[in-house]
Amino acid sequence: MSAAPLRNDCFALPPGVNWTPLNEALERLAARLHPVVESAGAVALADAVGRVLAVDAVAQRAHPPSSNSAVDGYAFLGPISEVPTRLPLIDGRSAAGVPYDGTVAAGQAIRILTGAVMPTGTDTVALDEDSELVDGGLLLRGTLKAGANRRKAGEDIQVGDVIVAAGTRLNATHIAVLASVGMGAVEVYRPLRVGVLSTGDEVKPVGAAVSDHQIYDANRPMLHALVARLGYQVVDLGHAMDRAEDVQAALDRGAEQCDLVLTSGGISAGDEDHVSRVLKRDGEISNWRIALKPGRPLALAMYRQTPVVGLPGNPVAAWVCALRFGAPAMSVLAGAGWFEPTSFMVPAAFSKRKKPGRSEFLRARMVQGSAEAFGSEGSGRVTGLAWSDGLVELDEGADQIEPGTPVRYIPYTSFGL
Ligand SMILES: Nc1nc2c(c(=O)[nH]1)N[C@H]1C(S)=C(S)[C@@H](COP(=O)(O)OP(=O)(O)OC[C@H]3O[C@@H](n4cnc5c(N)ncnc54)[C@H](O)[C@@H]3O)O[C@H]1N2
Numbered sequence: 001m002s003a004a005p006l007r008n009d010c011f012a013l014p015p016g017v018n019w020t021p022l023n024e025a026l027e028r029l030a031a032r033l034h035p036v037v038e039s040a041g042a043v044a045l046a047d048a049v050g051r052v053l054a055v056d057a058v059a060q061r062a063h064p065p066s067s068n069s070a071v072d073g074y075a076f077l078g079p080i081s082e083v084p085t086r087l088p089l090i091d092g093r094s095a096a097g098v099p100y101d102g103t104v105a106a107g108q109a110i111r112i113l114t115g116a117v118m119p120t121g122t123d124t125v126a127l128d129e130d131s132e133l134v135d136g137g138l139l140l141r142g143t144l145k146a147g148a149n150r151r152k153a154g155e156d157i158q159v160g161d162v163i164v165a166a167g168t169r170l171n172a173t174h175i176a177v178l179a180s181v182g183m184g185a186v187e188v189y190r191p192l193r194v195g196v197l198s199t200g201d202e203v204k205p206v207g208a209a210v211s212d213h214q215i216y217d218a219n220r221p222m223l224h225a226l227v228a229r230l231g232y233q234v235v236d237l238g239h240a241m242d243r244a245e246d247v248q249a250a251l252d253r254g255a256e257q258c259d260l261v262l263t264s265g266g267i268s269a270g271d272e273d274h275v276s277r278v279l280k281r282d283g284e285i286s287n288w289r290i291a292l293k294p295g296r297p298l299a300l301a302m303y304r305q306t307p308v309v310g311l312p313g314n315p316v317a318a319w320v321c322a323l324r325f326g327a328p329a330m331s332v333l334a335g336a337g338w339f340e341p342t343s344f345m346v347p348a349a350f351s352k353r354k355k356p357g358r359s360e361f362l363r364a365r366m367v368q369g370s371a372e373a374f375g376s377e378g379s380g381r382v383t384g385l386a387w388s389d390g391l392v393e394l395d396e397g398a399d400q401i402e403p404g405t406p407v408r409y410i411p412y413t414s415f416g417l
């Protein structure tokens with residue numbers, strides 16, 4: 001079954017909306033999107049990491065499947081309330097994978113190893129370290145509650161439990177849970193196909209011969225790496241010159257091959273901003289004027305039924321917008337739902353005067369519990385990207401930041417990186 005496409009007017013702004021606060025813009029975007037991928041059927045667990053679960057995974061087996069010992073020691077019927085207590089040891093033992101198939105009478109004990117099934121008649125285990133063996137019997141000098149050191153059957157997972165919910169992007173921890181109940185395959189969505197397009201007459205691909213008036217394309221490799229790391233299928237739409245035909249041809253390919261297209265550059269109101277122009281002419285574009293630095297010019301458009309996120313050309317602005325808007329948007333389209341990145345209030349290790357009335361993102365990194373900010377806020381300074389391990393998000397109201405002022409730090413890992 002194929003998923004419904006987004007509506008053409010899905011990014012339209014209400015009349016009269018001018019500068020939109022960041023949080024409002026994010027809420028509005030979250031509300032406009034829905035999943036566009038369909039189930040890809042079952043994939044083997046070994047191939048499932050990074051994929052998004054399409055249906056709830058329901059346990060067909062309990063975990064643990066039977067009561068077993070958490071420790072190496074001696075099993076018997078508890079409790080032990082009077083000390084010292086002597087219990088005769090029976091001949092036999094229960095080991096992991098080799099259960100004891102007899103019954104242990106009340107008042108007797110049996111050797112047991114970690115992970116071994118509790119023999120019939122036992123419910124309690126004394127640790128080796130708390131046990132003394134005297135004349136072939138077990139001598140206990142401490143009391144023990146009934147059930148001590150025993151893991152009950154099904155205490156972790158019961159048959160019928162939803163162990164991983166639909167919409168979860170599977171990581172190693174989910175794989176462990178699924179494997180623990182023997183699920184060898186899971187039903188996942190097909191990966192989201194994300195097109196990446198660079199624009200601009202001055203932009204040349206890495207490897208090309210360049211003159212001083214030209215720059216290497218940093219955004220496309222950056223966005224490729226980001227999209228791939230987030231678990232999506234990258235579709236390289238290449239680079240378009242500042243000509244409507246070029247941009248249109250690239251967007252046409254994007255609309256045919258992708259669920260979403262990320263472009264960079266050419267979206268402000270300049271003479272050569274052909275991305276905006278083509279999207280306006282042949283699609284439905286909405287220039288979201290977000291009260292945000294960097295990343296003011298963010299264009300959201302529908303082009304031949306395909307959403308297009310027009311990122312600013314400056315690499316730092318493209319990065320910030322791709323993370324803060326792009327990553328949660330792609331997550332919704334891919335079936336994994338919108339997310340707000342986990343953030344931490346930490347003391348600033350820097351001073352800054354900020355214009356109130358807009359949100360700002362600084363490239364930041366944590367050093368000894370405080371957030372340092374990159375020395376320059378220039379949106380073309382790519383070195384600050386690699387220097388940083390996250391962003392500091394300053395809200396609209398913030399004005400003067402001093403060392404020690406609490407600021408919101410968002411590690412890059414919070415975006416799924
Ligand atoms: N009069 C105004 N001019 C500008 C404004 C404004 O509000 N009024 N905003 C500035 C801001 S902020 C940004 S960000 C840029 C955004 O403009 P575009 O998205 O149209 O981007 P371009 O003009 O095409 O490029 C901006 C900058 O980035 C470089 N670039 C572009 N693509 C790449 C790439 N793939 N790899 C590396 N660098 C790239 C490009 O050479 C420019 O230097 O507009 C400002 N102007």
Ligand code: MOO
Nearest residue numbers: 294295296317379
């Ligand atoms: O989006 Mo622009 O970079 O604010 O630098």
